[in-house]
Amino acid sequence: MRRWFPVVLGVAFVLLALYPLQATGYGIRVMLQLFMWIALAQSWNLISGLTGYVSFGHVAFFGMGAYTAGILIARADWPWLVACLAGGVAAMLFALLIGFPCLRLKGPYFAISMLGLNEVLRVVVSYWESLTGGGNGLSLPTLHASVPIYYAMGATAALVTALTFVIVTSRFGLRLMTIREDEVAAEAMGIDTFRYKLYAFLLSAVGPGIVGGLTARDQGYIEPISVFPLVTTITMIVMALFGGKGTIWGPVLGAVLLFTFQEIVWARYIYLHQLLFGAIIVAVVLLMPRGILGVLQQKYRLPRTI
Amino acid sequence: MIVTPTMLGQVVISGLLAGSLYAMVALGLGLIFGVMRVLNVAHGPLLMLGAYTTFWLFHWWGLNPYVSIVVSMPVLFIVGMVLQRVFVRRVVDAPELSSLLLTFGIGIALVNLAQLAFTSDLRSVEFLTGSFLVGPFAFSKARVIACGFAIAITTGAFLFLQKTRLGKALRAVSQSREVAQVCGIDVQKIHMIAFGMASALAAAGGSLVAVMVAIQPEMGQVYTFKSFLVIVLGGAGSYPGALLGGLLLGLVEQLSSLYLTTQVNEAVAYVLLVLVLLIRPTGILKGRAA
Numbered sequence: 001m002r003r004w005f006p007v008v009l010g011v012a013f014v015l016l017a018l019y020p021l022q023a024t025g026y027g028i029r030v031m032l033q034l035f036m037w038i039a040l041a042q043s044w045n046l047i048s049g050l051t052g053y054v055s056f057g058h059v060a061f062f063g064m065g066a067y068t069a070g071i072l073i074a075r076a077d078w079p080w081l082v083a084c085l086a087g088g089v090a091a092m093l094f095a096l097l098i099g100f101p102c103l104r105l106k107g108p109y110f111a112i113s114m115l116g117l118n119e120v121l122r123v124v125v126s127y128w129e130s131l132t133g134g135g136n137g138l139s140l141p142t143l144h145a146s147v148p149i150y151y152a153m154g155a156t157a158a159l160v161t162a163l164t165f166v167i168v169t170s171r172f173g174l175r176l177m178t179i180r181e182d183e184v185a186a187e188a189m190g191i192d193t194f195r196y197k198l199y200a201f202l203l204s205a206v207g208p209g210i211v212g213g214l215t216a217r218d219q220g221y222i223e224p225i226s227v228f229p230l231v232t233t234i235t236m237i238v239m240a241l242f243g244g245k246g247t248i249w250g251p252v253l254g255a256v257l258l259f260t261f262q263e264i265v266w267a268r269y270i271y272l273h274q275l276l277f278g279a280i281i282v283a284v285v286l287l288m289p290r291g292i293l294g295v296l297q298q299k300y301r302l303p304r305t306i
Numbered sequence: 307m308i309v310t311p312t313m314l315g316q317v318v319i320s321g322l323l324a325g326s327l328y329a330m331v332a333l334g335l336g337l338i339f340g341v342m343r344v345l346n347v348a349h350g351p352l353l354m355l356g357a358y359t360t361f362w363l364f365h366w367w368g369l370n371p372y373v374s375i376v377v378s379m380p381v382l383f384i385v386g387m388v389l390q391r392v393f394v395r396r397v398v399d400a401p402e403l404s405s406l407l408l409t410f411g412i413g414i415a416l417v418n419l420a421q422l423a424f425t426s427d428l429r430s431v432e433f434l435t436g437s438f439l440v441g442p443f444a445f446s447k448a449r450v451i452a453c454g455f456a457i458a459i460t461t462g463a464f465l466f467l468q469k470t471r472l473g474k475a476l477r478a479v480s481q482s483r484e485v486a487q488v489c490g491i492d493v494q495k496i497h498m499i500a501f502g503m504a505s506a507l508a509a510a511g512g513s514l515v516a517v518m519v520a521i522q523p524e525m526g527q528v529y530t531f532k533s534f535l536v537i538v539l540g541g542a543g544s545y546p547g548a549l550l551g552g553l554l555l556g557l558v559e560q561l562s563s564l565y566l567t568t569q570v571n572e573a574v575a576y577v578l579l580v581l582v583l584l585i586r587p588t589g590i591l592k593g594r595a596a
Contacts, residue, residue, distance in 0.1 A: 054403045101584045108345050108402045108542075112534055113583050116576040119531065123573035234410055241407070274418035281411030285404050286396055 016154060020147045028146045032218060034259050035153040036211050040232070041239035041251035042160045043207035047200050048237070049245035050173065052180035053103065055201075056111040056233060057118030061091040061208035062215075063227040067125055069213030070138045070222050075131075080143065081152060084213030091209025092202050094121075099201045103194060106183075115230070122228040137223030140216065149218050153211065157252075160207040165248050167203075176200050177246070234281070242284050244291030253292060309564065312442045317560045319443065323453045325556020329549045330456040331511035331529055332536035333463060334504030336548040339537060340480040341500040342398045344405040348389070348413035349533055350526025352505045355416065356382055356512025357521045358424060364431045364516075371433050372455065375513045379506040386505025387498045394501060395494065413530070420523035428520040452514040459510050460549065463503070467545060476500055480543065535579045541588055 020028060044058050065087030072083040102113045125132045132138060167173040175196050178186040187193050216222045235258075243254025258280070266273050288295055296302055331353060338346045359378040363369040369377075393412060397404040434451065437444040467473040478486040479496045487493050511529065519525065532555060537543075540551025555575060562574040 048403070052401065054401075054406065056406060101580075105583055108339075108343070108406075109538075109583055111402060111406060112345070112538060113580055115531075115534070116579045116583075120573050120576045120580070123570060123576070127570055127573070231414075234407065237403070237407060241403075271422065272418065274414040275422075278411040278413070278415030278418065281407050282393060282415070285408045285411070286393070289400065289404060 013158075017151075020150055025146065028150050030263065032146070032150055032153050034255065035150075035157040036215060037236065037239060037255040037259050038157040038252050039153070039160045039207045039211045040236040041243070041255045042157070042164055043204045044233075044236045045240045045245055045247075045251045046160075046164060046167065046207075047197075047204035049240055049247075049251070050167070050176040050180060051197055051200055053197065053201075054111045054237075055114050055204070057114035057116070057230075058204070058208060058236060059228055059230070059232040060114070060118040060121050061095065061205040062212035062232065063118075063121060063125070063224075064091045064094050065209030065212030066216040066222050066227045067132055067138070067212075068209070070140055070216040071131060073217065074138055074140050080145065080213075080217045081148075084152065084210050084217060087213030087216075088206045088209035091205040091212070095202050095205035096198075099198045103197045103201060118228055118230070118233070122224050125228070126224045132224075135224060137221055137226075140220045140222075142220060143217070146218065149214055153214050153218075156207060156210050156214070161248065161252060163203065164251075167200075168248050172196065172199070180246070235277075238281055238284060241289070241291055242280075244293030244295075244297070247291070247293045247297070250291050250293040257292075313564065316443050317564045318557065319445065320449070321557035321560035322553055323445065323449045323556070324559065325553035326453045326456040326460070327511060327514060327552075328532055328536050328555050329552025330460045330463075331508055332533040332540075332552050333460060333545065333548045334507030334511075335530075335533040336537040336540075336542065336545060337476075337500050337507075338504045340543040340545065341476060342394070342405075342497055343402075344394060344398060344409070345402065345534070346394075346501075346504065347406060347409040347530055348416060349504070349508055350528065350530030351413040351416040351420075352382055352386065352526070353508040353512040353515075353529050354420060354521075354523060354526035355385065356509030357516040357525065358420065358429075358512075359509065360513040360516040361429050361431055361521050364433070365429075371431050371513060371517050372451065375455065375459075375510055378509040378513045382509030382512075383502040383506040387502040389505070390498045390501035395497065398497065413526075417523045417526070424523065426522055426524075428522050430520055431516045433517050446518070448517045452518065455510070455514055459507070463507065464545070472499065532575075535575055538579055539582055 016031070019031065023031075040058070040062065043061075044055060047058075048054050065084070068090035069080070069083040069087035072078040072086055073080055078086070098117055102110060102117070105113055126135050128134070129136075167176070175186070175191050178189070178191060179193050179197060183193055212227065216227070239254035239258050240251040241254065242258055243252065244250025266276060269276065284291075290298065293302075331349070335346055335349045338344055338349075356378040359381055360371045360374040363374040363377060364371055389412060393408060394405065397408050434448045437446050438450055467477055475486065475491045476496050476499065478489065478491060479493055479500075483493055486496075508529075512526075536551035536555050537548055538551070539554055540547025540549065558575055558578060559571045562571040566574065
């Protein structure tokens with residue numbers, strides 16, 4: 001497996017890089033969304049999969065990035081790529097601001113505080129009409145740049161995955177996983193748990209920030225209810241969980257499988273959409289909480305770094 | 307804007323009226339959290355089912371919405387027991403991620419089922435309109451009566467918890483499951499009863515708000531969030547704390563819409579939540595440590 005895996009990866013990369021040459025607009029759009037979900041699920045995995053701190057409001061960073069980039073593009077006329085990167089920085093600053101207090105909370109309290117902060121952000125954005133356009137949303141100037149956005153989104157997904165690889169195979173990653181297994185023990189072994197949790201939290205905010213900015217640019221219109229929904233958080237969690245949280249390729253696998261399923265099945269049964277999604281969540285939680293890769297890791301002696 | 311004492315009085319009383327209802331609904335969520343350490347994201351959808359029960363009984367047979375509480379509570383009690391027996395039981399000991407996701411999944415499935423069965427049309431129970439006039443104050447009749455029922459039902463739940471053997475067993479399980487088990491308490495049964503009771507409290511809330519607000523499948527979510535707020539404010543796991551938290555949330559909402567605007571009162575409530583979590587994570591009345 002170790003020998004052919006890099007080859008498969010390389011071929012996949014080349015194919016994805018060449019794809020826009022002959023793709024339809026619809027195809028590009030679908031792949032864009034897939035990249036978006038990979039980056040989101042992978043980012044959630046960085047904080048929650050590795051440290052066990054369940055971020056139940058991770059979409060806040062996505063929304064933060066979307067609005068930062070949207071405002072910079074629409075009001076200050078920044079180039080979209082720079083604006084999207086600024087979205088990532090803004091998300092990271094927001095994570096720094098809320099990380100100090102929130103990461104001291106444990107278990108369900110951290111989850112609720114993230115949920116609450118996401119709602120605070122949504123209400124602030126809805127209310128601050130002079131800057132954000134409020135509930136009416138924010139329209140961006142038209143721009144036909146699907147293909148460059150496709151590459152930017154793909155690069156973000158790849159970079160977040162590469163970042164996960166680097167972290168999981170490093171001492172930093174080991175420290176994070178020690179925190180997940182037993183925080184008190186980690187502390188007793190001399191790990192400055194708060195500092196490492198904060199680092200992981202900051203890194204997990206950048207990806208969603210950039211992706212949020214790119215999504216805002218691609219769609220050309222954002223509004224509070226479309227960039228801060230709880231269901232986006234849940235979807236990225238379920239993707240990471242389905243593939244295998246705490247692994248490198250799990251969130252990618254989960255995003256690909258669930259997204260494909262969504263495109264094929266949900267599109268046909270639009271009225272059953274939520275019921276099916278609910279059933280998938282329940283099934284994943286009850287039947288395979290360790291995810292596909294988690295189960296495979298347990299059954300076969302796979303390396304930790306998959 | 308000048309706030310006169312009369313306005314302030316009106317707002318405070320409205321806040322307490324709304325707060326008593328929040329307290330009752332959140333007591334259910336707090337019960338589940340106290341007994342099982344599970345945050346039930348499906349609490350709001352259960353409330354929605356209670357509201358629909360009242361609506362249909364009113365629609366088909368013209369049943370008095372307040373009388374329909376005696377139907378909606380037992381029905382949802384059974385629904386809650388079944389949910390606990392089939393699903394939630396399996397994640398009680400799992401990390402909080404499992405129970406959060408599982409109950410979220412159940413919640414959206416219930417909402418979708420309600421959409422399929424009842425459509426997304428806005429429904430209303432036109433039963434009690436108008437206000438009581440007391441001196442300079444005016445109170446919507448529906449809210450006053452809802453508050454009365456909420457107080458009665460909450461008191462009943464408290465008496466059950468304090469005085470009956472089953473209630474004591476329930477409190478024992480929430481204090482320490484292992485010790486309770488050693489003392490011969492059937493923990494699985496207690497968990498089912500706690501979930502059933504919580505669902506029944508949500509259903510009572512649904513029946514009472516059915517008279518005041520538009521009924522639609524997604525009406526519940528806001529109550530899930532509010533109940534989270536309430537139990538964190540009061541101290542998660544503390545049952546009197548849920549009462550205090552409910553009244554406090556009602557007051558804060560009303561006061562912030564008086565002094566600020568109605569749009570931000572939701573944010574004020576969440577800011578309050580985050581502040582309480584940071585300054586006193588155990589809640590105002592000491593609940594479980596965070």
